[in-house]
Amino acid sequence: MAQYEDKLLDHAYDGIEEYNNPLPPWWVYLFVITIIWGGLYMFYFHIADVGPGSTDEYTTEVRDYQTKFASTIAAEAGVNWNTPNFEIVSDKAQLAMAKDLFAKNCVACHLAQGQGAIGPNLTDKYWIHGGGINNIAKTIALGVPEKGMITWKNSLKKTEILALASYIISLQGTSPPNPKPPQGDLFEEKK
Ligand code: HEC
The missing domain is CATH 1.10.760.10 (Cytochrome c-like domain)
Known part of the structure; x- marks a missing residue:
């Protein structure tokens, strides 16, 4: 694993020297992917407003419920006591x-x-x-x-x-x- 070998960088600040210690590539890829994911997420749900937000999901569920139980709701509401x-x-x-x-x-x-x-x-x-x-x-x-x-x-x-x-x-x-x-x-x- 040559890339992880301790290698002194050729600069020194007040006598402090630094090794070249790159982050493991899998970590860097993951980091970049999360940034891209975050950008897409923000675009999809907030900027373009394509994906349903939690309010939309709630409204959809209520509507589904009302459709599914429409006859029961109507029957109950229509009872003349x-x-x-x-x-x-x-x-x-x-x-x-x-x-x-x-x-x-x-x-x-x-x-x-x-x-x-x-x-x-x-x-x-x-x-x-x-x-x-x-x-x-x-x-x-x-x-x-x-x-x-x-x-x-x-x-x-x-x-x-x-x-x-x-x-x-x-x-x-x-x-x-x-x-x-x-x-x-x-x-x-x-x-
Ligand atoms: C918190 C107390 C309470 C509970 C619980 C309660 N009732 Fe009553 N109920 C009363 C009272 C007080 C009256 C009398 C109302 C009046 O004086 O006009 C009454 C009256 C009635 C009457 C009419 C009686 C008459 O002489 O015309 C019926 C029928 C009745 N209740 C059924 C029920 C049923 C069935 C339940 C349960 C699903 C129930 N009650 C639960 C307090 C209660």
Whole structure:
């Protein structure tokens, strides 16, 4: 490796002499390549603006998401909770899912068997906001924020709300222990 042999350069500053110690070629090439790479990068992403920046990538991802879930988003947005025309869900798997959702989200105020605490008893025939699938689904979806009942339509899907309302209807007449006294009016489903 002749090029790495110690070779004194033919100059001296105040008696200090210097060996010729060139950097290894691979290092020099790498260094030059990074400079070229940096220049190309800057040109591609910032000067010519050809490559997508992080903002562009974000916008693209959001757009892809919206395209992919367009029908779901439209269906959810199009739910009319005010004049609904829903059917009670009787599918066992859906009701089991609703039971889980109820345990996770609702028992804090309505208690484990729906007998009521902060929120009203959901097992009797008396309803503040009306019984039956349509009224119950509407109350769950829109909530009664001023009374402490959460608006669930922002965190639960339509199918989940309908399953929950159907699950609550299935609790009718279960007479759990220590029920909260009835509130609201007697509700009878119009046939
Ligand atoms: C933070 C406490 C709280 C939580 C959690 C809560 N609720 Fe309520 N809920 C209430 C209160 C308070 C009311 C009574 C509102 C009123 O007085 O108008 C109520 C009312 C209701 C009613 C109407 C009862 C009627 O008599 O008309 C239904 C149905 C209901 N909740 C279902 C649910 C479901 C389902 C969940 C879970 C997804 C849930 N609630 C979670 C507090 C809560």
